[in-house]
Amino acid sequence: MVKRVSLDHSSCPVARSLDVIGDWWSLLIIRDALEGVQRFTAFQSSLGIAKGMLASRLRTLVERGIFEQRPASDGSAYREYVLTAKGQALHIVVAALRQWGETQLYGPTERHSSLVDTLDRxxxxxxxxxxxxxxSLEWSDTRVIKVDAARY
Amino acid sequence: MVKRVSLDHSSCPVARSLDVIGDWWSLLIIRDALEGVQRFTAFQSSLGIAKGMLASRLRTLVERGIFEQRPASDGSAYREYVLTAKGQALHIVVAALRQWGETQLYGPTERHSSLVDTLDRxxxxxxxxxxxxxxSLEWSDTRVIKVDAARY
DNA sequence: TATGCATGGTCTCATCTTGAGACCAGTATG
DNA sequence: CATACTGGTCTCAAGATGAGACCATGCATA
Incomplete structure (x- = not known):
């Protein structure tokens, strides 16, 4: 999958992150995986994604160390996709997106799923x-220190 | 810009967020805006994005309440793009992506830009x-409570 | 063990999106 | 007034995506 623009060598970690997980489906696949989805067919039916796209996305996410394939835990000969530590570390990104959506994108009467503490719900x-x-810091209390790069 | 798949009515805030800012360029534009970029040409030269794409992205981001256009602050007749409160609230998402990239995507010898406290740097x-x-909670200490929706 | 269904893909084709760049009207500058 | 800059629009070729046909293997069950 050759990309039009690659930010793979950017000195900005945001750009480099988006290079890995910034396309339309990857974060949705990772969201599902964080919630326990492991099998190809399960991703497909949860997301409504075309099979070819899903196969292609999973392949590149495996290549990039976000997922790994391993034998199914239920003893069958099928395999399943599980997040690596690197992939699991994205949970905070997904949580941030979730919180932004919750506060900015829903009307007062709309219901949505929620991330809760297992203990007290x-x-x-x-x-x-x-x-x-x-x-605690506001955004305005911070700044980005750049390394030399005209474009990043 | 008609989208192939729309998650606009999803009950999952992650999906709905990605529907708004989940494409390739939007978060990069927002990252730049968070760092103070305001003018069309400035975004273009910072990102290396095609003009048509940038115009299209900014238009939809304005429509969606992430940016607003206002007269340039320097007194010229040109206009500038500034983040709304809704857009500024994405700083935490950008910060999360940044931290993930910093820890997972750079070798020990590679340099990258950093987000620092203005006070002590x-x-x-x-x-x-x-x-x-x-x-403090680990990911495994949490769970997602869903509302009814077979696909989300 | 033969049959049939589930799984996890690949391949192709039509359609939509993107990148590159020509072109243009209005604005600033010398 | 001449020229360059700003902020776009439009077009076209190429790349990415969605839908679905097709297929090899695994599993269940009679």
Whole structure:
């Protein structure tokens, strides 16, 4: 899958991240995986994605170390896709997207799924930026320090 | 810009968010805007995006309430694009992507830009999930509660 | 063990999206 | 007034996607 534009060598971690997971389907596949989906057919029916696309996406996500394929845990000869540690680390990105959607994209009467603490089933707290000492930061309290690169 | 698949009415906030900002360029445009870019030409030269794409993306992002256009602050007759509150709220998503990229996508010798506390120029702390009482949570301590929807 | 269905794909084709660049009207500048 | 910059639009070729036909293997069951 040759990409039109590649940000693979960008000095901006945001760009490089999007190069890996920034296409239309990848984060949805990862969201499902974080919720326990493992089998090809399960992804397909959950997402309504075309088979060819799903096969192609899973292949590149495996290549990029987000998923790995392993024998099915139920003893059958089929295989399943599980997130690597690198893939699991995306849970915070998915959570951030979720919280943004919840607060910005739903009307007061619309229902949506929620991420909750398993213990008390209370919604998790809104993510906040913090300084290294734990102090809460606004966006305006931060800045991006660039390394040399005219375009990134 | 008609989309092949629309998740606009999904009950999953992750899906609905991706419907708004999930394409290849939108988050990069927003990243630049968060760092102070405001003018059409500035986005174009920063991103290396085709003019037509940039015009189209900015148009839909304005339609969707992420950006607004207003007269240029320097007194010229040109206009500039600034993030709305809804758009600014995406800073946490961008920060999450940035941190994931920093930790997972760079070799030890590679340099990258960093998000720091303006005060002491120290990197911001890693984002973590927290329970409503502030207790730190692992991904495995949480679960997603769904509303009824076979496909979402 | 023969039959049939589920799984996990590949391949092709039509359609939609994107990138590159020509072109243009209005604005600033010397 | 001449020229360059800004912020677009339009077109066309090429790349990406969706739908679905087709297929090899695994599994279930009579």
């Amino acid at each position: 209370e919604p998790v707290a809104p993510l906040t930026l913090r300084a290294s000492n734990g102090r | 120290e990197p911001v702390a890693p984002l973590t999930l927290r329970a409503s009482n502030g207790r």
